[in-house]
Amino acid sequence: MDKQESRAAGTLAAVFSVRLLGLFMIYPVFADYAQGLQGATAYTIGLALGIYGLSQGLLQIPFGLISDRVGRKSMIVLGFVLFIIGSVIAALSGSIWGVVVGRVLQGAGAVGSVILALVADLTSEDNRTKAMATVGITIGVAFMVAVVAGPIAASLIGVSGIFWLMAVLGFVGIAITLFMVPQPEASVSHRDAQAVPAMLGRVLKDPELLRLDFGIFALHAMLTASFLVVPDLLDRSLGLTAHNQWIVYLPVLVVSVVVMVPAIIVAEKYRHMKGVLVAAIAAMAVAEIVLMLAGTNVAGLLIALTVFFAGFNVMEASLPSLVTKTAPALAKGTASGVYSSSQFIGIFMGGVFGGWAHKVAGDPAVFALSAAVALVWLGLAVTMRQPSYLSTRLVRIDGTGDTEKLAERLRQVPGVAEAVVIAEEKLAYLKVDSRAYDQEAAVSATQAA
Template sequence: MFKKVFPLSSIIFLRFLGLFLVLPVLSVYALELEYSTPLLVGVVVGGYALTQAIFQIPFGTLSDKIGRKPTILFGLIIFLIGSIICAYSTDIYTLMFGRFLQGAGAIGSVATAMISDLVEEESRGKAMAIMGGFIAMSFALAMGLGPVIASNFGISSIFLITSVLAVISMVLLFTSVPTPPKIRHIYHNDSKLSDILKDNNLLNMIIINTLQKGLMTMAFVLIPIILTKPLTEGGVFGWEKAELWQVYLPAMIAGLVAMGPAAVFGEKKNIPKQIFLLSIVLFLASFLIMGFTTSSSVFVVGVVFFFIGFNMMEPLVQSMISKFAKVHQKGAALGISNSSAYFATFLGGTFAGLYLDISDRGTLAASVSVIIVLWLIWTVLKLQNPTRHSHLYLDHDIVDLDKLTALENDNIAEWYINETQNLVVVKYVTGAIEEEDLQAKITL
């Protein structure tokens, strides 16, 4: 399974590394551009996510028509062009256009669909967790490298590196990513938005994904601006830009260390709810610390808390959505969740920039903390850990599909046909039915 997922996850890793490299420093460098204001800087930081949200569904639809690989290639080309425009921007509006273009290559939903094509159902949750882990690793690595590269070579160099990463991703796409088998899913009714939002677990995962991403861009507008604001202009810390690595490096290390155990306990022990609750508490502590402390050391602790919370969540989010969604809801649920998260990414940066224009960090931290507390209470009351499932694999030639269709009930979550391997795959609730009994009821 890992061999199937690794090449595609590597492409996602490189793409997100390119996007994340600029996050720790973009707000403070963008303030120096012509026509810049804190509000416009916030739009620039989260701008890529607005177009990501808009183009997620069109790219997913396109991949169904022309194939996954051509669609991913098209998205990477758009991302490459946007990165080059950003690299040579001299004013805030050109940089904003480049960021919008970076996000327009919205291949996230296509990559998720391709993993679903490549990986057997019982391993799909692990595959989603691996992809989430790669994203979390790119996030952590970028936090350490971004400030160092920007301080030594300028922020334009980061966008040029991002362009190179896009080209490497294109090469990997056609040299390492396997061609997926042909899968025919048996959907028995249409997915409705109302049904997804009425499911407490799915709604919770959409909320978790949305708020996590919104808080991420909010943090990356605030952290460098707060730390580097000169003392003569009312700043508290007065750091130099070249010193930003001192806050991001320990946060990066802590995030990487926390990510592994969180993924293991969340997946293998089946306790994602507990992991999410701990992450939310860390987000709350992080924003309160960053909003009110006057100590550089304590501020760094707040940033470390944020990174730990983010990296504990990231490997589990996509996996849990795919587990909670019913067979006919998976694509819609992932699409809604990702689009909502990207809109929140854009709004988080814009909201933080606007707040810096009209208020102060303490008021912002207090406002965000109220939202996080409500999020925590909602998750405690509503989210449940997923039901465990098992899988039965049978040769298509010995299965009576009419019997299988007639047998369907709450204990059979999904069944589909792997036409490449000529298999019928039945997913059922572990312990609710014996495998031998199930096989006897659906075979010729």
């Protein structure tokens, strides 16, 4: 990437991370804190933890589409304003229902799709994948930092202080957006980075994409539900209050990353993606069953948490790659948008049904519900097709000539499995095997008479 593209990727990754950092920091400490709020029950605590996912999931795609018309930065600033207002309401509220309202507004600032669209505006077709990867890595790092930092921050400023910190981070996000992120020359729709309404039907009818959508839904539903009861288990088994539990989360996450790296290498480099995926889901299912049966057994609890987070991190890194491999050339952005919305709806459902299970039958019921979700997901993964190991490439064209003949020439290029030419966008969308793809031959094909 050139200097401008690197700046765009770095600053937009920072915008993404300051928002996610606050949202994730609340996870390991919220259940303990919420018990002291007026009107709190196991169910309403789960609702409050997860409900931001509902508003975010529903508004994610619309925010991106609206930003095509009114501008990316305007929508990002609006999203952060909603996020700040929601954070302040949650910080000031002494009632669980006030926190619910605040969390709904936090999620309503659904700027994720807008940020990705702005990344596309500010990068060339050749470097867009690298820029998107930078943002994706930031999301994973933000989650791991937040899970460790949340308990530490709660011990220093309290959980209400974390909500105030979210508001401050919202202002930081606005400042970065307005003063550090480059201004794009124009905001246009990018099929490889944004949802296209005309492609939604095709994406929602694709059984392989739906399996992946269910996968990210299940992954975050299990995570949210588990955080409703794990902090209390750590307190009862190890005598660690929620404020001190970073002592457990830090080594657990470090080990999970050590496991994740070779697993991703095996999946991507040696093309054993399905095997790694099935193994990771099975590991998480076993971890949830152990958590259900272990009670306050320290060894069982720590081993199960480590196995769960190892599987979680493997899936968090693998599933977006699988969506890219599976989506049609013209529907990558749409498939990613539906996938992202499924993740946030999973957060909401995990909070709601996890809270309900906890209220009805206590900790074991939450883990039993999560294990059942994992087993359903495992069945879907076992029966999925082997992934194609294809990636999306964009090649610029001059927009003239016979587009069908150009597409046919591109299909003859080594490594190209699919080629669609959109004359008005002056782009050819390709699905390619990166091991065999010849970029120079593709460019030459677009210039042939």
